[in-house]
Amino acid sequence: MNPSLIVTGADLAQQALDLLGGYEVIYAGKTPTEDDLVALAKQHDPVAIIVRYGKVGAAVMDAAPSLKVISKHGSGTDTIDKVAAKARGIEVVAAVGANAAAVAEQALALLLACAKSVVALNARMHAGHWDKATHKSLELGGRTVGLVGLGAIGLRFAKMADALGMRVIGFDPFAKNLPDYVRSVDLDTLWREADAISLHCPLTEENRGLLNAATLAQCKRGVIVVNTARGGLIDEAALLDAVRAGQVMAAGLDSFAVEPMTAGHPFQGEPRFILSPHIGGVTSDAYVNMGVGAAQNLLAVLAKAPATA
Structure with a gap:
């Protein structure tokens, strides 16, 4: 069974999905709440989360004991509790420059x-x-x-x-x-x-x-x-x-x-x-660049992370 990862959104560029072929990708939808993400984390125990919409805090991290990396679909990581992530040994990465x-x-x-x-x-x-x-x-x-x-x-x-x-x-x-x-x-x-x-x-x-x-x-x-x-x-x-x-x-x-x-x-x-409704980074090109960047970043972290039993 392939390890799973959660996308806090309804979709991901095909070019990013091609990179993530060894993982089961679970979508949280366009407006996921913390409760939604906690429930999905408990159900699937993802090794990674790609953050598009919503916030990822300590409760979500604690619901996913196998979580090793949180990867931002974009450059701003203020929606991720980086202090909580660091305390749990979870790496936070961002697709800087992609948009x-x-x-x-x-x-x-x-x-x-x-x-x-x-x-x-x-x-x-x-x-x-x-x-x-x-x-x-x-x-x-x-x-x-x-x-x-x-x-x-x-x-x-x-x-x-x-x-x-x-x-x-x-x-x-x-x-x-x-x-x-x-x-x-x-x-x-x-x-x-x-x-x-x-x-x-x-x-x-x-x-x-x-x-x-x-x-x-x-x-x-x-x-x-x-x-x-x-x-x-x-x-x-x-x-x-x-x-x-x-x-x-x-x-x-x-x-x-x-x-x-x-x-x-x-x-x-x-x-x-x-x-304008926070669409500066929302172009067809940036959508691909951010998705690919987020996928590459999380794969790089997982490649160096020790395997779980």
């Missing part, structure tokens, strides 16, 4: 949509208006974009911003050997100098609420905020106040503190918020 192009392109799309009023002008045009005489867009060339996080996604975005003629500054205490078009700065400098800010860092307890009333007040009036990373990086109430007050010209957001966003969220109906 870098997709997410960086989404960040650029949101930045351009904010600067060029794409959504508002589209709505006006469909309503029969022609605002050429009254509308002025923002030109990005020559302006400064500040990137928080200079990993695979942040650097991909930096390259595109540089191609637009933007000045690129960035903060990342772990980044090394940066390209010459990225100037490393501290956060105070970034808030002070950036005309647009784009977040590309993982969410940690240390940076939760990084963009808040105090830091937004340090920014230039009329700054653009883009977030394709994690919603918890932003104090959403403070951002709403800053946009309404004009301190932030517009916000392009692909991630939110609570997902999925539910009806009645304060951002809904606000004209200077451009919103």
Whole structure:
């Protein structure tokens, strides 16, 4: 009988499944709860879990005594309890960079949509208006974009911003050997100098609420905020106040503190918020890249793990 692995999702790219031919793959569905995952873990005792949706905490790990590796279908591992995993000798791995192009392109799309009023002008045009005489867009060339996080996604975005003629500054205490078009700065400098800010860092307890009333007040009036990373990086109430007050010209957001966003969220109906449902990494190419990366990573861990009796 083949060892089993659980996918916290409803599917996996065929190219990834081809790599996992020696394993029984069990799907948890698109919206698995912790109880769902605990039940599946108890039933199948997987050696590996591929995390797409939902959270994997200590209860799930304890329900799977044979579990050796938790592999993220993507780069962000904040939905995995890494402390609990380490305590149990379970390795956590991520498909870093597998969706870098997709997410960086989404960040650029949101930045351009904010600067060029794409959504508002589209709505006006469909309503029969022609605002050429009254509308002025923002030109990005020559302006400064500040990137928080200079990993695979942040650097991909930096390259595109540089191609637009933007000045690129960035903060990342772990980044090394940066390209010459990225100037490393501290956060105070970034808030002070950036005309647009784009977040590309993982969410940690240390940076939760990084963009808040105090830091937004340090920014230039009329700054653009883009977030394709994690919603918890932003104090959403403070951002709403800053946009309404004009301190932030517009916000392009692909991630939110609570997902999925539910009806009645304060951002809904606000004209200077451009919103997308955390789909930055959801492209056909990234789907394959993340699946293959997750499969390769877990196979590498299992290859070096001692066999169970």
